[in-house]
Amino acid sequence: MNAKDYMAEARGQAAKPQGPVKAAAAKPAAPPPEAKAPEYRHIGKPTRRIDGREVVTGRAAYTQDIKLRDMLIGKILRSPHAAAEVLSIDLAPALALPGVFAALKLAESKVRYAGQQVAAVAAVDERTAEKALSRINVEYKTLPYVVDWEKARDASAPQVRDGKGNVEKFNEYSRGDVEKGFAEADVVVERTYRTAFEIHNPAETHGSVAYWEGDHLVVYDSTQNVHGVRDGLARALKVPAANVTVIKKYMGGGFGSKLGLNEQTVAAANLARETRRPVKILLSRRDNAVCVGYRPSSLQTYKVGAKKDGSLTAFSLVNYASGGVGAGDEVSEPVVDIYKCPNCKVEEFTVFTNTGASRATRAPGHTQGALGLEGVMDELAAALDMDPLELRKKNYSTRNLGDTGLPYSTKGLDTCYELGAKAIGWERRNRKPGDGSGPVRRGIGVATSIWFGAGVPGTLADVVLYPDMSVEVVCGTQDLGTGTRTHMAVVAAETLGLEPKDITVKLGNSDYPWAPLSGGSLTTPSVAPAVRDAALKAVDRLKAVAAARLKVAADDVAMGDRKFFAKSAPEKTVAFADVYRDLRRETPFHGERTGYPGDAYAFNTFGAHFAEVEVNVETGRIRVLRYAAAHDSGQIINKLTAESQVVGAVTQGLSAGLFEERVMDDTTGNPVNPNLRDYKIATSLDIPEITPIFVDVVDTRLNNLGAKGLGEPPRIPSSAAIANAVYNAIGVHVREIPMTPQRVLAALKRKGAGS
């Protein structure tokens, strides 16, 4: 899936054409904008994961663990060259090897990056498959290539795409008159910020197991999108979508790299078709650095103008992003949206190189954009001699597009600022950046998050009641480790008056009711309301059945303590078990996510992060000491797993801010750190105390629970808050992540030179 489709999905646009949604949009409910959070028994409280026992006993079956009878192991041969013509591929020596069942050519006439697939084999075991790959003869004619995106901007650089330049404008935006805005400003600040290529590196590498039952294809896939992979496979293999089933029981992380159909899934399905046996293909750790995406780099130049009192008069942004043979990310959404500013102009360019295509990476574009925008806000605050938090509050907007567009349905960012500042002790910061002395300096920084997370109308879920009082909730969504299974159980249990452990949850199968991909922070706001809708219908039926037993009107029936009773005569009761038994057969109820009057309001999620750091100005080493992350993501469904989302996202932002960078080797066209030793990620030794805070702003216009997404919002400002804290500590903004000791020392030198 490319970044553009992903962003459309994230904005909740993908499923808009679906029938029932229109009906709902025609008569938008008009509840009070900020309803007080209702009193729930389970929703919003901490609930332990219902699948915890499976995971901690090692019984949870991930795609890597799937083993089927007569299963073959597939392996993919990849190009060592960053650009080459493929003159010939000779599979015969591989096929001659005992134990090899099939081989396929995958490369077309040209390869455009090192790691691009060339051929595949299926063999009796991994070693035989590896040996078979080494027997395949490929004749290449190598071509000039460029893997350094800054060199790729030169007109003389090798062209990555035939007959097209390497630089392409992919986004522009303008409102008001920026020249006029800058002319009106008392202070103008212009700064450039850089972000690196970050590799997703999920713990479980991409992998698929495919087999055919007659003309029906079944695939176990480590995916964030069972329905999307099903549709993609149907197209790729030219079979009806109805004849494809994609299953994902457990998965070891994705972070955006598993949103679409993967090449190895198609190869496994084709090899399985040819051999009539199940075929399993797992990618290697190295493959994760070359062919399944990464976060594109960015080089963002911001110019901002403001009056003496801090009110913004104009913003401009020029961004160069690189996504290899794929696209760069739009980083401009935060600057366009979040602060009140009448004049704004954006131009974004992508730079093509001979490296694998980028993929959506947890909050694509926004994390990069937050680093730049929030950096320049702090540098502006210093130029105005103003508190950075006051500057943000001064330009607080209540409508999107910098206060020129639709009103936000709800926006709890002001509360996030307030609670986050209190938690970190904002008053302890240096009044002027770099005020401290000595070799170890402390600083505190803030950064803001805006994201989508409204969910996708049209999402479906079933609640099935059984006469033995078991309850099943079924939805073709995915649990990435985010806790979706438990959310579904929490919502069903809350609505039906049961406990989460009473609910059997079925998900991760494309034969189940439609749900969108798990990305864009849209799983909870799509799935939870659909489950709620189905469960409310189930309750209506149960009340009707109970009413017959109690010999009262259905609207006189209430429930509590696993009983139904008559409101008019509370001593008249009937136990849940008797009412369920009266259903006589399992009874499904179909729920759908509706709501979303998107033409009248803007629906967004917000957050404010605060970091305290310590910087050694002699070694350049940064330590994050304390962290507070406040979020408005509407109604929280499960506080326990919500906290984990925040803690994890802060940790990933810390990791990207201090350590993570894919480095390409000019002389070979390959990455030099395609592993977990040389590509540094945060370890347990790097993590501060992290305080997650949720401000309960329930958006009842949006859906029946007022729930919004949380997966991405805490990832957005986490590198930026740390970068701003470092600025507050040492008095110079590093302006580039990862903030390695070398870059910190270079920044200090820049400060010494007075620029």
Add this chain to the structure above:
Amino acid sequence: MEKNSDKKHPGGVSRRDFIKGMGTGALGTAVLPPLLGQTIATRKGRVPVYDKKTITLTVNGKKASLTVEPNETLLDVLRDRLDLTGAKKVCDRGECGGCTVLLDGAPVYACMYLAIRADGKAVKTVEGLAEGEKLHPVQEAFIEKDGYQCGFCTPGFLMTTSAFLEKNPAPSLDEIKQALSGNLCRCGNYAKIYGAVDTAARKMRGA
């Protein structure tokens, strides 16, 4: 934690890749047969050269005898031959701890440990942590404190933690951080894992 080095030789082939490739690669075919059954000199004295070897492991309390190739890792033997898929293959080169199992009570990276070296030893995997349906306190604590997200690295964390708490029943936060530093969690849930380890320690102390 046993640390195995994986230093690249100047030619770009790591010691481990070399050993793994010997059984099946062209080099192995050419070099090994004349040496089979013989001994060769190493820095640690003379060692025998095997083709295949029958080893006996005690895995989660049960004896298992099987014939392994000299280049098979303990991880592959556990996952592919004994169907114990709890230990995960994450990096396959000793960088992340996802495959951590206990060998005679001490945590090792199973991906860096040749199966023949485990001959005669007791192996404990995550599948052997609970006693029947009764979860180990470490397992209970990871559920209670939400000490994981995707759960893929969790078996490794559980094994490291269980061995660590046997040695240090009342660790400080810094000691917990040190003990876990050989296990990577890409979901980034460390801050929750600290709480889980602390809770597990209390449970095990009966506090």
